[in-house]
Amino acid sequence: MSTTESSAPRIAVIGGGQLARMMAQPAIALGVPLRLLAEAEGVSAAQVIPDHRVGDHRDLADLRAVTEGCSVVTFDHEHVPTEHLRALAADGVIAHPGPEALVHAQDKIVMREAMARLGAPQPRWAVVASAADVEAFGLPCVLKVSRGGYDGKGVWVVRTSDDATEALAAAEASGVRLLAEEFVDFRRELSALVARAPSGQAAAYPVVATLQVDGVCREVIAPAPDLAPELAASAQQLALRIAGELDVTGILAVELFEAVDAEGRVQVLVNELAMRPHNTGHWTQDGAVTSQFENHLRAALDLPLGSPEPRARWTVMVNILGGDNDHVGRLYDGYAHAFARDPHLRVHLYGKELRPGRKVGHVNVYGDDLDDCLERGRHAAAWFRGDLGNESE
């Protein structure tokens, strides 16, 4: 008997951003059909996934409509309500990650409690509800809304108790709890990315160094330079243990601070968890045997995972972010120079308009010489952003 594509399970993907868009590439290779729930017509992923519907990820009827005929559902973002995922599971549509895991990426207080239970190293933290709580916790500190923050939004660095006023008001206004975390004077940020399948099989990518500016990822270097092998291994093991203990399926990114403790020992502390393909894993598209997007789909389908090994000594990812108001941005028009200057450059654009601060694409550069990769990646990203003069005006 012949088998056909129709024997491949259809995967529902909730959210039409660039992460869903980049899942479409390995889905084409795997012969696995995707069905997308998009926020609106024309959004990034809806441009490239034929089988899409427009709807609201907070609306159970929309979720039921888009997952009809799908055996599994996965996500471009972490905002689908837990109770809706439980309702879908009752219908036979299994979420990867599942609701019990996903809540740790949705709620920072739930995450901190889980890390404490697992004995995972993390900054000192407490739930706070008043200026007095914040003062009692100790200053300086970082305040975060437990739910709904992203890319630096919903995060405040607080040096005096007056600084806490805005955070306390924002939390009260949005009805979410507030979390205080010790201000970690970290040396740099790292990310440990793993894929985990429902079977329990997992694959750990090399630990990378990430440069964040104003809470937004700017650059990633894979692997993290000058990271002690035992610290790299312990970060991978930590990510694998978190994935296993929380029963994460799909990609888990564990964002880490690399810091020096009171005894002068270098250590890693858990900063954030993300349960979906992550900006700190975009380098894998051109720098690893199997991209995070393919392994996310393979995990969702409970297929054996692909190798997370790097294909080059160094891979550098630089985000293309919209510049400040006076900058001249260019995307498609940037190709003529960027490709002529660097025939090895790998560009990924998201089909988005260039606006200040918005992530609209990224470049990947790989090679044996890290400084060369950094120069090429930064030049290309700055060129697309419009930071290198106005030659194209």
Place this chain on the structure above:
Amino acid sequence: MSTTESSAPRIAVIGGGQLARMMAQPAIALGVPLRLLAEAEGVSAAQVIPDHRVGDHRDLADLRAVTEGCSVVTFDHEHVPTEHLRALAADGVIAHPGPEALVHAQDKIVMREAMARLGAPQPRWAVVASAADVEAFGLPCVLKVSRGGYDGKGVWVVRTSDDATEALAAAEASGVRLLAEEFVDFRRELSALVARAPSGQAAAYPVVATLQVDGVCREVIAPAPDLAPELAASAQQLALRIAGELDVTGILAVELFEAVDAEGRVQVLVNELAMRPHNTGHWTQDGAVTSQFENHLRAALDLPLGSPEPRARWTVMVNILGGDNDHVGRLYDGYAHAFARDPHLRVHLYGKELRPGRKVGHVNVYGDDLDDCLERGRHAAAWFRGDLGNESE
């Protein structure tokens, strides 16, 4: 001023097969929208390109409808009539490759005449119209219809003049001319693949060895093992010269015989030309810095081409072909074993049903050890084809 995706030219692609499907992957990364003319709903490329219409590539009205608003048009196959491409050019829609180039991939007699004009090495050939012509040409020989043959169809090996009867009848029935070619006792088949942009920039991929069975590509090894460097360079130069002289834009595949001449010298002879991404270039998806599909799009847009350098010492491509009637084929169901056995395996399925002789996908395997790559690639392809037992029944 911000630029948006809408500033990226829209590319029309004629034909909904796997070549168009595999163009969709780099189009997503480049942020370049594709518009597809598909033979029918649900064909390979229509599954993955949202902006598609169903129509007939021989119908100018369908071609005009699908190319409306597109600045360039390119192809999944070589069957669009020349006069239609000239009409589209008059409308301002430029074909890559253009009609004057494409005719050399459409008509084998036109191609042979051009190769003669260029002094390109090729088998002795003649136009034949009768059994007497074939006998005068000399036996054994190969008869080919000048237009419309593919994958071994429209090709006859003729050892006695009686053998020519079927070919002569087929040519007469379809109203195409017939070409006789000397029967080349080749050592193996090679393919020299180049990309060429309208600017004149070109990029040559490493020359590969191809194994054909019954006129259908079965395996490709990149680079061709034990190929003398000067012969490899001369094959690349020949392909670059053909691309330049015929003004080919996009991918050109020059299929070659490696043969030994009367003086015992190894030489290459031009067998066929193809002007589109080609089966002998599928290895580039995982084995080269820039895939043939991306460079085809970049050439169509007259963007600087990406590097054609290999990323591994060896890359092996093995086609997944439908087996004979009694075989048990499996595609999606093959993943569990194939991926568990080989975490480095790269699989590309086309969303097609498995039928005898049909190309439904391919696997790529790369590494330092050619025998290991061959074993892994052949095992995986045989497994998907259903040739390794009936474990999944």
